[in-house]
Structure formats: structure tokens, C-alpha cells
Amino acid sequence: MANINANLLRVPKSYLFRDIGNRVSAFMETHPDADIIKLGIGDAVQPIGRCIASAGAMRCADMASAEGFAGYPNEWGMMPLREAISRRVYGRAIPADNIFVSTGAKEDSGGIQDLFSLDTKVLVPNPVYPVYVNTNLMYGRTDIGYLEGNAINGFLPEIPTDIEDSCIIYLCFPNNPTGQVADRGYLKAWVDFADRTGSVIIFDAAYSAFIQSSGIPRSIFDVDGAQRVAIEIGSFSKSHSFTGIRVGWTAIGKEVELSGLKHAYKVRDLWANRQAYRTNGVSHILQAMALEALSDEGMEASRIQVAGTIHNALLMGDTLRELGLNPVGGIDAPYVWCPTPDGMSGWDFFDLLLSQCSVVCTPGEGFGTAGANHFRLSAFAHTDKVAEALERIKRLRL
Amino acid sequence: MANINANLLRVPKSYLFRDIGNRVSAFMETHPDADIIKLGIGDAVQPIGRCIASAGAMRCADMASAEGFAGYPNEWGMMPLREAISRRVYGRAIPADNIFVSTGAKEDSGGIQDLFSLDTKVLVPNPVYPVYVNTNLMYGRTDIGYLEGNAINGFLPEIPTDIEDSCIIYLCFPNNPTGQVADRGYLKAWVDFADRTGSVIIFDAAYSAFIQSSGIPRSIFDVDGAQRVAIEIGSFSKSHSFTGIRVGWTAIGKEVELSGLKHAYKVRDLWANRQAYRTNGVSHILQAMALEALSDEGMEASRIQVAGTIHNALLMGDTLRELGLNPVGGIDAPYVWCPTPDGMSGWDFFDLLLSQCSVVCTPGEGFGTAGANHFRLSAFAHTDKVAEALERIKRLRL
Numbered sequence: 027m028a029n030i031n032a033n034l035l036r037v038p039k040s041y042l043f044r045d046i047g048n049r050v051s052a053f054m055e056t057h058p059d060a061d062i063i064k065l066g067i068g069d070a071v072q073p074i075g076r077c078i079a080s081a082g083a084m085r086c087a088d089m090a091s092a093e094g095f096a097g098y099p100n101e102w103g104m105m106p107l108r109e110a111i112s113r114r115v116y117g118r119a120i121p122a123d124n125i126f127v128s129t130g131a132k133e134d135s136g137g138i139q140d141l142f143s144l145d146t147k148v149l150v151p152n153p154v155y156p157v158y159v160n161t162n163l164m165y166g167r168t169d170i171g172y173l174e175g176n177a178i179n180g181f182l183p184e185i186p187t188d189i190e191d192s193c194i195i196y197l198c199f200p201n202n203p204t205g206q207v208a209d210r211g212y213l214k215a216w217v218d219f220a221d222r223t224g225s226v227i228i229f230d231a232a233y234s235a236f237i238q239s240s241g242i243p244r245s246i247f248d249v250d251g252a253q254r255v256a257i258e259i260g261s262f263s264k265s266h267s268f269t270g271i272r273v274g275w276t277a278i279g280k281e282v283e284l285s286g287l288k289h290a291y292k293v294r295d296l297w298a299n300r301q302a303y304r305t306n307g308v309s310h311i312l313q314a315m316a317l318e319a320l321s322d323e324g325m326e327a328s329r330i331q332v333a334g335t336i337h338n339a340l341l342m343g344d345t346l347r348e349l350g351l352n353p354v355g356g357i358d359a360p361y362v363w364c365p366t367p368d369g370m371s372g373w374d375f376f377d378l379l380l381s382q383c384s385v386v387c388t389p390g391e392g393f394g395t396a397g398a399n400h401f402r403l404s405a406f407a408h409t410d411k412v413a414e415a416l417e418r419i420k421r422l423r424l
Numbered sequence: 425m426a427n428i429n430a431n432l433l434r435v436p437k438s439y440l441f442r443d444i445g446n447r448v449s450a451f452m453e454t455h456p457d458a459d460i461i462k463l464g465i466g467d468a469v470q471p472i473g474r475c476i477a478s479a480g481a482m483r484c485a486d487m488a489s490a491e492g493f494a495g496y497p498n499e500w501g502m503m504p505l506r507e508a509i510s511r512r513v514y515g516r517a518i519p520a521d522n523i524f525v526s527t528g529a530k531e532d533s534g535g536i537q538d539l540f541s542l543d544t545k546v547l548v549p550n551p552v553y554p555v556y557v558n559t560n561l562m563y564g565r566t567d568i569g570y571l572e573g574n575a576i577n578g579f580l581p582e583i584p585t586d587i588e589d590s591c592i593i594y595l596c597f598p599n600n601p602t603g604q605v606a607d608r609g610y611l612k613a614w615v616d617f618a619d620r621t622g623s624v625i626i627f628d629a630a631y632s633a634f635i636q637s638s639g640i641p642r643s644i645f646d647v648d649g650a651q652r653v654a655i656e657i658g659s660f661s662k663s664h665s666f667t668g669i670r671v672g673w674t675a676i677g678k679e680v681e682l683s684g685l686k687h688a689y690k691v692r693d694l695w696a697n698r699q700a701y702r703t704n705g706v707s708h709i710l711q712a713m714a715l716e717a718l719s720d721e722g723m724e725a726s727r728i729q730v731a732g733t734i735h736n737a738l739l740m741g742d743t744l745r746e747l748g749l750n751p752v753g754g755i756d757a758p759y760v761w762c763p764t765p766d767g768m769s770g771w772d773f774f775d776l777l778l779s780q781c782s783v784v785c786t787p788g789e790g791f792g793t794a795g796a797n798h799f800r801l802s803a804f805a806h807t808d809k810v811a812e813a814l815e816r817i818k819r820l821r822l
Contacts, residue, residue, distance in 0.1 A: 027590060027622040027681055027682060027683040028540055028541075028544055028590040028591070028592065028622055028623060028624050028682055028683065029540065029541035029543075029544060029590070029682065029683050029684055030539065030540070030541060030682040030683060030684035030685050030694070031538055031539055031540055031541050031542070032541065032684055034538065034539070034694055034697070034698060035684075037697070037701060039689065039693070039697060040697070040700075041499075041697070041700035041701055044700055067496070069495035069496050070493075070495050071493070071495065072493070073487060073488045073489055073490055073492075073493040074487045074488050074493070075488065076488045078488070079484045079485050079487055079488035080484075082480075082481075082484035082487075082709060083480075083481035083482075083484040083485055084481075086477045086478075086480035086481040086484060086709075086713070087477050087481055089471060089472045089477055089480075089668065089669070090471045090472050090473065090474045090476070090477035091471055092471055094471075095468075095469070095470070095471040095472070095665070095668075096668045097467035097468050097469065097665075097667040097668050098465070098467050098667045098668060099668055099670075101439075129527055129703070129704075129706075129707075130703075130704050132702075132703065132704045133702065133703055133704070136701065136702045136703075137702075140429055140432065140562070141428065141429055141432070142426055142427065142428070142429055143426075143427035143428060143429050143430065144429070144564075145427075146426055146427060157701060160701050161701055161702065164538070164698065164701060164702075166542075192425060192426040192427070193426070194426065224425035224426055225426060226426050267493070267495075269495040269496045269704070270487065270493075270494045270495050270496060270497055270707065270708045271487070271707050271708070271709065272497075272704065272705070272706070272707045283425055284425060284426055284427065284428040285425040285426065285427050285428060286427055286428035286430055286433075287428050291437065295437070296428070296432055299432070299435070299437060299438070299439065300432060300562065302438075302439035302442055303435060303439055303534065303555060303558050303559055303562060304530075304531065304534045304535075304559065305527070305528075305530065305531055305534075306527075306528050306530045306531070306667070306670065307670070308527075308670065309527075309668065309669050309670040309707065309710055310668045310669070311480060311484075311669065311709060311710070312707055312709070312710070315484070
């Protein structure tokens with residue numbers, strides 16, 4: 027019998043949000059009349075912009091005509107979309123050639139590790155989006171360092187001073203799960219750390235659209251020196267309600283280098299070749315929708331959606347503070363992160379909210395040990411539902 | 425500086441069909457008036473069915489409405505589509521639970537190797553679709569065995585008698601690049617080999633729709649015992665002109681086992697978990713189109729497209745035989761595989777056809793050492809173009 031890849035057994039047998047989904051389903055079976063409000067997974071609920079839907083529908087119709095039909099997409103994305111991302115998102119700081127369109131940020135954050143040798147150390151904050159850690163475990167990496175976030179450091183883990191190895195560093199700001207943002211100084215310190223140690227920062231910018239405060243960088247490439255050390259992963263999922271459409275991208279800093287690469291062959295070439303062997307590109311229809319998402323009208327649709335989500339997040343933060351809790355995040359981010367009352371475990375609090383309020387949250391434990399006794403609320407929900415959920419939570423008299 | 429994953433340097437720096445594309449572009453620059461006919465890459469040219477386009481357009485419009493919007497897709501595919509594949513493709517021999525919808529067969533043939541331990545031997549025919557080999561090289565596998573196809577065995581390599589190791593065996597029928605098909609007896613011999621050695625067959629069935637002859641299995645699961653040893657990869661790309669839409673699937677035999685898996689946790693569970701960590705599923709829009717592709721109307725559109733392609737392939741085979749060449753394939757497959765005249769190298773013949781006829785073929789060398797001095801013609805082209813290309817080739821007086 028062929029041997030299993032034992033690395034696949036190093037991760038939980040159920041992905042966090044599947045696990046939560048199963049618990050909610052079980053509750054619904056025993057409580058068929060419960061009016062469940064889901065503030066768990068960060069999944070879009072607002073319809074996509076009409077102009078975006080029209081662009082997709084038109085491309086579908088085109089594909090049924092001799093003139094409009096197209097076969098294999100370019101594995102790296104169509105140039106007009108790569109150009110639009112370069113212009114809209116990066117103000118041309120990252121050239122289109124260094125931008126690779128994909129089926130989403132999750133897919134790329136699992137795939138990007140292919141660039142690095144197996145023995146490269148991985149550094150992640152704790153709490154953390156579980157996909158960074160688990161995809162590395164599945165790949166066989168064994169040296170994973172956790173950087174603790176807590177109330178004292180405001181969930182902005184200290185930059186290590188005792189590490190000399192070159193690492194793959196996963197950073198996500200606005201953060202999932204804590205909703206915290208990083209200012210330029212904090213990000214610059216990470217860039218300097220990466221410079222000093224020869225590390226590469228994988229910067230997950232999936233939530234950048236939620237930054238409202240001035241002075242907070244929306245991209246790692248807004249930070250001096252990042253072109254040398256950073257790869258950024260972006261997404262239309264949260265900015266444009268594309269969670270069910272599936273388009274993201276990876277942007278590679280112009281001067282990122284890896285030891286073992288010959289001079290003329292750059293990291294972007296390496297990723298380009300990896301993508302050419304592993305994918306046949308993203309559907310023309312989805313790329314047409316993404317391109318329209320970056321039009322003036324598409325960006326306006328995004329602004330309205332983002333404003334609604336931020337409104338929800340602010341409401342959540344205010345209510346939790348009223349209840350005497352100490353949430354963080356939820357200002358420039360769609361997530362509110364909060365210690366549980368009386369030091370309950372996150373899963374106990376999850377069960378309490380589900381059973382008493384029919385409200386679904388995410389237990390902090392799902393994001394690592396430093397998430398213990400915390401919970402996350404997602405502001406991706408309809409505002410009336412959020413208000414109702416918060417009323418129910420108030421009545422709990424925590 | 426972080427170390428590169430040196431395995432990524434074990435593959436050619438340009439994927440075969442990019443390389444060909446670059447040569448063709450260079451030719452077009454120096455010959456701007458050339459009327460180039462592309463019979464190289466196997467890329468659909470016929471528009472998708474109108475009912476399929478309509479299903480996609482409707483789903484796009486839905487996504488812009490409160491009622492029709494949906495967030496994250498199920499990572500494994502929506503149940504109605506998995507059910508439809510189970511019913512239409514497998515006559516329910518593979519249950520929907522064992523079918524995993526993906527963005528395409530290429531993506532799955534690169535990803536499926538994640539299931540197996542790194543030291544598992546890989547067996548591939550030669551010539552071979554380069555993605556099987558190169559994705560394994562990029563993963564770090566070192567033990568790759570090639571099984572030679574040639575005119576004597578009709579490009580159906582002998583089943584090895586001297587291998588006792590459990591292997592990952594890649595088979596593709598109808599074959600890319602040779603267009604050959606395998607009868608039940610040949611496939612049964614492979615199933616028996618896998619049974620004896622504890623191997624797993626990865627069966628690429630992307631071209632199954634082209635099988636017209638009776639008695640030729642369209643799926644490995646039509647063969648006795650395959651449920652124990654096979655994983656099949658399927659695609660809408662070639663049957664429904666979906667190369668630019670991007671939907672495929674992986675179907676896991678009900679009784680496939682791997683050493684190291686605990687009893688209740690099956691290979692399908694392992695793949696399900698891998699997919700849940702690595703993807704967020706396939707766009708709702710593309711899944712709606714795939715579901716419609718399997719409707720009666722969608723299947724009728726496929727039948728018309730496939731008939732056109734087969735017509736082209738038969739024309740190609742006839743012409744090459746008229747010219748005194750000895751092609752194989754092209755009867756139950758969209759590819760015609762042929763020795764070059766006078767033992768020319770495939771690349772020389774490629775250059776000859778391009779420069780003298782403005783016709784693009786694929787040099788056999790792109791598919792491995794056993795492809796030397798051969799070329800492949802793809803029948804995915806408009807019939808008038810195929811006829812014109814064949815006239816030009818005739819005038820070459822090979």
C-alpha cells in the first residue's frame with residue numbers, strides 16, 4: 027500500500043470554520059426554530075456591485091459567441107487586470123509584471139511557501155489565521171516560531187531580537203483575528219528585521235480596504251525597504267464581496283531575493299514558472315468581474331459595502347465596552363477581538379452565545395494558544411442582524 | 425537571505441506551451457502578414473453552449489441581489505454538481521461524497537501528489553503530459569520511472585514486471601500527447617499491477633468525451649477493481665470548451681487505501697481536509713455553468729463540439745497517411761501523434777511547419793525523450809483552418 031504523506035496528519039482533521047459550521051448545524055437540528063445570527067466566519071453578506079455582475083454576465087454571453095470566445099487564460103492573469111491592480115492598489119509601485127492573479131488569498135497563502143526551502147523557519151503571530159500554520163505543517167515544515175500577541179502589546183507582537191535565521195514571516199494587517207492595525211513604524215521595524223536576517227515577509231492585505239484612519243499603511247509596500255523583503259497577498263473577497271466569486275493576487279516586491287537564485291532569474295520568474303506548472307489561470311469571467319471591481323463604479327460599490335461593515339464593527343465594539351469587556355480592533359477592520367467574561371474558555375463562550383442567544387462567534391482558541399479565553403466577532407453581517415445579536419448579548423447580563 | 429526551494433529549479437524555466445507561444449510570437453513579429461494556424465496546444469476554440477453561458481450570466485445577476493447572493497462556496501463543490509457528476513459521469517459508481525470539484529484537471533494533477541509520502545516512486549509513460557513529471561520534481565520527488573511508448577507497443581507501454589514498490593502511476597486515456605486509447609484488458613492489467621504492488625493510479629480522464637468506439641472504457645472506474653486503487657481526474661475543459669472557464673474534479677475510488685491512515689479516516693477525508701486548508705472552493709458562477717454543462721442541453725452542446733473536433737482529427741490522420749507518414753491516435757481522441765518525416769527532430773519539424781506553412785504543431789520532444797522525432801497535431805481548431813493547414817502541409821511535399 028502506498029504510504030500516506032504523514033505531514034497531512036499534522037493538522038486538525040477539520041478546518042476551524044468547518045468545525046464551527048458542524049456545531050451550528052447540530053444546534054439547528056435540535057433547535058429548528060432558533061433564529062441564528064452568524065458572526066463567526068468572516069464571510070461577505072452584501073451583494074456584489076451591479077456593474078460587476080453585469081461585467082460577468084456579459085463575459086459569459088461573449089464566451090458563447092465566435093467573436094467573444096477565449097480559451098486558456100494567461101496563467102498569470104490578463105494584463106489589463108494586472109495593470110489595474112498595479113495602478114489602483116499600488117500606485118504603480120509594484121509593476122504589473124510582478125502581480126499574479128489567482129483564485130484567492132487563501133489559495134496563495136497556502137501556495138507561496140513553495141518558494142522557500144523546506145528547512146526555512148516560519149514566524150507567525152499568535153493568535154493567527156490558522157491557514158498560514160497548517161499549510162506549512164502539511165508541507166512538512168517543522169520550525170515554526172510563534173510571537174505572542176496579548177493585551178499588553180495590543181496584539182502587536184514584539185519583533186524578536188534573538189533570531190538570526192532567515193525566516194518566512196506571515197503578517198496580516200488589518201489583522202485576522204484581532205482587527206488590530208499596524209502603523210508605519212511597527213511595519214518598518216519588521217522590514218528592518220527582515221533586512222537584517224534575510225527573511226521574507228508574506229503580507230496578507232486581504233482587509234486593507236477597511237483602513238479608515240489616516241497614517242495607517244494599506245500595503246506593506248507603503249513602507250520604506252519593503253520592495254526588498256516583502257510579498258503581498260491581496261483579495262477582492264472582503265472589499266467587493268467576492269468570497270463566493272474567488273479572485274485574489276500575489277504581488278512580489280521588485281527587489282526580493284532568495285539565496286540560490288541565479289542573477290537574471292528573479293523571484294517573480296520563479297513564481298511565474300511555479301504558477302505556469304500548477305495552474306491554467308483564472309477564469310476569464312472572474313477576471314472580467316475583478317477588472318470591473320477596480321473601475322470607478324466598482325470602487326464606489328466597495329466603499330458603500332465597507333462603510334456598512336465598519337458601522338457594524340463600531341457598534342460591536344461599543345456594546346462590548348458597555349458590557350465592561352475590553353475589545354480591540356473593529357475600527358479599521360471588520361473584526362472585533364475580545365477577552366471572554368470571567369476568563370471563560372473561548373469554546374465555552376461560543377457554546378453560551380449559541381445556546382443562549384443563537385449567536386455564532388469564533389472562539390479565540392481556533393487561532394492558537396494566545397487566543398485562549400478570547401472570542402472574535404465578524405462584522406460581515408446585515409446591520410439589523412448585528413443590532414439584534416448585540417441586544418441578545420446584552421440581555422445575557424455577562 | 426532566505427533559501428530558495430531548490431526543487432523549483434529542477435524543471436524547465438519555461439512551461440512547454442509558453443515556450444512554443446514565445447517562438448510563435450517571435451515568428452509573427454518578423455512575419456506580420458503570416459496567416460498562422462495553431463494546431464499546437466490543445467485549447468478549445470468552439471464557443472461554450474448558449475445554455476451554459478445563460479446559466480453563468482444568471483448566476484452573476486443573482487449575486488448582485490440580496491436573495492441570490494452567496495458567500496464562500498463549499499470547498500468540495502456544491503452538492504448538486506457533485507451529484508450530477510456522480511450520476512452523469514460515473515452512473516453513481518462513485519458517490520458524490522468522493523467527488524471534489526476544482527478549478528481544473530491541471531490544478532488537481534499537480535495537487536493530488538500531496539497525498540503521498542515524498543519517497544513514493546512515480547511511474548509515468550513516456551511520452552507524457554509534462555505537468556505530471558514537473559510538479560513531482562518541484563515537490564522534491566527523485567524516484568521517477570519512465571515507461572517507454574513506441575511504435576511497436578502502439579504507445580501503450582508494457583506493464584512492468586520488475587517493480588515491487590508501491591508507486592504513484594499517472595495514466596491518461598485517451599492519451600495526451602499520443603491520442604491512443606486503452607481497452608479494458610490493458611487498464612485491467614494496470615489495476616492488477618497496482619493491486620499487487622500497493623500502488624495508486626492517478627487516471628487523467630480529461631479527454632474521455634472523445635471516445636466513440638464501443639468497448640473502450642471512458643473511466644478507470646469502468647474497470648474491475650479500480651475502486652481499490654484509482655483516483656480519477658476529470659474536466660469540463662475539452663468536453664465543453666471550458667479551457668477558459670476552469671472547472672474540473674477529482675474522484676476518489678471508494679476503497680482506495682494508504683498505509684498510515686487510521687481505519688475510520690479515509691483517503692477521501694484526507695483529500696477533503698487538504699482542500700479545506702488549501703482552497704476556498706470554486707466560484708458559484710463557474711459551478712452553475714458546470715452544472716448546466718451536465719444538463720441534457722449542455723450535453724448536446726458537448727456532443728456537437730466533440731463531433732467537430734473528431735472530424736478534424738480524422739482529417740488529420742487521413743492526410744498524414746496520404747503523405748506516407750504513420751500517425752497514431754486521432755480516432756477516439758483530439759490528438760494525432762506522428763513520427764516526423766526522415767527522422768527529423770520534432771523541433772526542426774516544428775520550425776519547418778512554422779516557417780514554411782505558418783502552421784503550429786507541438787514537437788514530440790516537449791513530452792519527453794520518447795517523443796523525439798515525433799510531432800503532435802491538436803484537432804481543437806476550426807475545420808476550415810484544419811483543412812487549410814493540411815493543404816499547406818501537403819504542398820510541402822514531405
